[in-house]
Amino acid sequence: MANQLRLSIDRSSPVPLYHQVVQGIEAAIHTGLLEPGSRLENEIDLAAQLNLSRPTMRKAMDELVRSGLLVRKRGVGTQVVSSQVRRPLELSSLYDDLTNNGSKPTTEVLTFAHIEADAATREALHLAAGAKVYHFTRLRKVGGKPLALMENWVRDDITHIDEDLLKAQGLYGILRSGGVNFRLATQRIGAMVANDYQAPLLETEPGSALVTMERTAVDDTGRNVETGHHVYRGDSYSFEMTLVQR
Amino acid sequence: MANQLRLSIDRSSPVPLYHQVVQGIEAAIHTGLLEPGSRLENEIDLAAQLNLSRPTMRKAMDELVRSGLLVRKRGVGTQVVSSQVRRPLELSSLYDDLTNNGSKPTTEVLTFAHIEADAATREALHLAAGAKVYHFTRLRKVGGKPLALMENWVRDDITHIDEDLLKAQGLYGILRSGGVNFRLATQRIGAMVANDYQAPLLETEPGSALVTMERTAVDDTGRNVETGHHVYRGDSYSFEMTLVQR
DNA sequence: AATCAGAGTATGTCCTAACAAACGGACATG
DNA sequence: CATGTCCGTTTGTTAGGACATACTCTGATT
Numbered sequence: 293m294a295n296q297l298r299l300s301i302d303r304s305s306p307v308p309l310y311h312q313v314v315q316g317i318e319a320a321i322h323t324g325l326l327e328p329g330s331r332l333e334n335e336i337d338l339a340a341q342l343n344l345s346r347p348t349m350r351k352a353m354d355e356l357v358r359s360g361l362l363v364r365k366r367g368v369g370t371q372v373v374s375s376q377v378r379r380p381l382e383l384s385s386l387y388d389d390l391t392n393n394g395s396k397p398t399t400e401v402l403t404f405a406h407i408e409a410d411a412a413t414r415e416a417l418h419l420a421a422g423a424k425v426y427h428f429t430r431l432r433k434v435g436g437k438p439l440a441l442m443e444n445w446v447r448d449d450i451t452h453i454d455e456d457l458l459k460a461q462g463l464y465g466i467l468r469s470g471g472v473n474f475r476l477a478t479q480r481i482g483a484m485v486a487n488d489y490q491a492p493l494l495e496t497e498p499g500s501a502l503v504t505m506e507r508t509a510v511d512d513t514g515r516n517v518e519t520g521h522h523v524y525r526g527d528s529y530s531f532e533m534t535l536v537q538r
Numbered sequence: 539m540a541n542q543l544r545l546s547i548d549r550s551s552p553v554p555l556y557h558q559v560v561q562g563i564e565a566a567i568h569t570g571l572l573e574p575g576s577r578l579e580n581e582i583d584l585a586a587q588l589n590l591s592r593p594t595m596r597k598a599m600d601e602l603v604r605s606g607l608l609v610r611k612r613g614v615g616t617q618v619v620s621s622q623v624r625r626p627l628e629l630s631s632l633y634d635d636l637t638n639n640g641s642k643p644t645t646e647v648l649t650f651a652h653i654e655a656d657a658a659t660r661e662a663l664h665l666a667a668g669a670k671v672y673h674f675t676r677l678r679k680v681g682g683k684p685l686a687l688m689e690n691w692v693r694d695d696i697t698h699i700d701e702d703l704l705k706a707q708g709l710y711g712i713l714r715s716g717g718v719n720f721r722l723a724t725q726r727i728g729a730m731v732a733n734d735y736q737a738p739l740l741e742t743e744p745g746s747a748l749v750t751m752e753r754t755a756v757d758d759t760g761r762n763v764e765t766g767h768h769v770y771r772g773d774s775y776s777f778e779m780t781l782v783q784r
Numbered sequence: 785a786a787t788c789a790g791a792g793t794a795t796g797t798c799c800t801a802a803c804a805a806a807c808g809g810a811c812a813t814g
Numbered sequence: 815c816a817t818g819t820c821c822g823t824t825t826g827t828t829a830g831g832a833c834a835t836a837c838t839c840t841g842a843t844t
Binding site: 364369 | 796
């Protein structure tokens with residue numbers, strides 16, 4: 293089979309070598325140079341061809357296996373699984389997802405307040421009694437069509453937030469500009485039916501299906517930065533993801 | 539801070555050393571020995587204490603970072619993020635999840651057939667025209683209460699399937715016994731409202747919220763083994779997951 | 785001819801070693 | 815006093831080697 297992968301590695305680039313390999317193989321798979329089901333050469337030969345050490349090559353393949361593009365079998369070899377693997381659910385905001393997608397989302401800020409956190413919020417954000425948070429609800433539209441109704445609570449000791457900022461960009465963009473490095477988030481996805489408050493805002497009927505998401509995000513210092521409760525129109529939004537066996 | 543982690547490593551065990559470290563640290567975090575926010579000793583000292591090399595220690599920490607239990611920062615150190623991290627959504631069946639949870643699910647097979655695959659199924663499973671598949675719908679209950687209504691299509695060239703098998707165990711269990719090694723799955727989660735067919739089966743009202751999931755699973759040979767469309771009662775099921783920034 | 789053992793191959797695990805880069809605090813300088 | 819620079823600490827990247835283990839295929843044996 294011996295696919296000729298003519299990857300080029302730039303050793304003067306600040307991008308780590310293993311990551312250059314990841315990008316190269318990803319590109320080869322997406323452009324169809326490496327077809328699903330085809331076998332790659334063995335790690336040692338590939339490493340030798342690129343003048344890389346085996347650990348570096350392995351680290352690259354590890355990432356590709358984790359992301360679901362490759363499959364390894366001991367004693368057999370490494371195989372391309374699929375060309376159309378979705379990126380695993382990313383730690384990104386809806387706003388980022390939409391703009392990356394070429395859409396132009398708009399945001400309406402329905403309510404905005406700087407208030408003392410209630411018990412549930414203090415619990416979610418690990419705040420002391422009396423701490424204050426930003427609380428706001430937003431309506432996100434794409435192409436003039438409402439998509440999501442979002443309610444969030446954000447610590448106020450990170451960066452200043454106001455209505456104008458929220459109108460102009462996504463929450464995660466604001467927080468990142470404020471120096472937050474997100475590390476992980478826990479979220480829960482479920483379903484509910486639209487109530488009399490949600491339905492007119494989302495321009496749908498009470499009783500129609502909504503996808504719900506609750507999320508709490510943590511930054512690299514271990515602070516719970518943000519928690520939110522979002523609902524999406526069920527007829528125009530769903531969560532797509534790839535699960536990889538480990 | 540210097541937390542004393544008294545892990546023990548068994549070099550005669552078939553369990554890889556790095557995985558023993560993962561298990562040890564996981565246990566320490568869950569038992570509260572390592573509190574959220576506390577800093578671990580640096581990699582080199584930890585490795586030395588256990589008589590391990592630094593790469594081995596790093597590989598263990600890599601896994602813990604990926605799973606969201608730890609956070610690393612160059613020049614600073616490694617920190618415990620949270621003790622209550624959910625396992626990332628696993629490549630497992632609902633049946634496995636429930637039995638691991640201590641519940642005792644029951645399964646009713648509503649329909650069962652061995653039929654020629656329609657166009658959508660051939661597309662999803664990458665089958666040639668005329669290929670046959672198993673097609674069945676099941677109702678899963680826990681504690682006598684209906685939870686999920688599941689419709690699946692499965693290749694017939696893997697292992698024999700019949701109603702009795704489906705009644706006794708989960709689909710993934712059957713397929714695994716038949717020699718299938720699952721590698722990855724793509725799935726989509728959304729919402730809908732119960733229709734007149736679903737509602738009575740799930741013992742709920744038409745118009746109530748349902749969580750929907752569509753999934754296609756791939757095994758280690760690259761075959762698309764199974765595809766399904768499931769609906770869950772929105773008031774008793776949701777998907778929980780942890781997203782990790784990479 | 786069927787079955788089993790072994791060789792070959794590829795990934796899995798583990799080691800030592802070194803340098804790079806980012807972070808934070810201490811210290812020196814204006 | 816404020817600011818910038820340097821340095822120690824810690825993680826990030828890369829190399830090269832060694833042995834273990836699982837799988838496949840082939841050849842020998844029964």
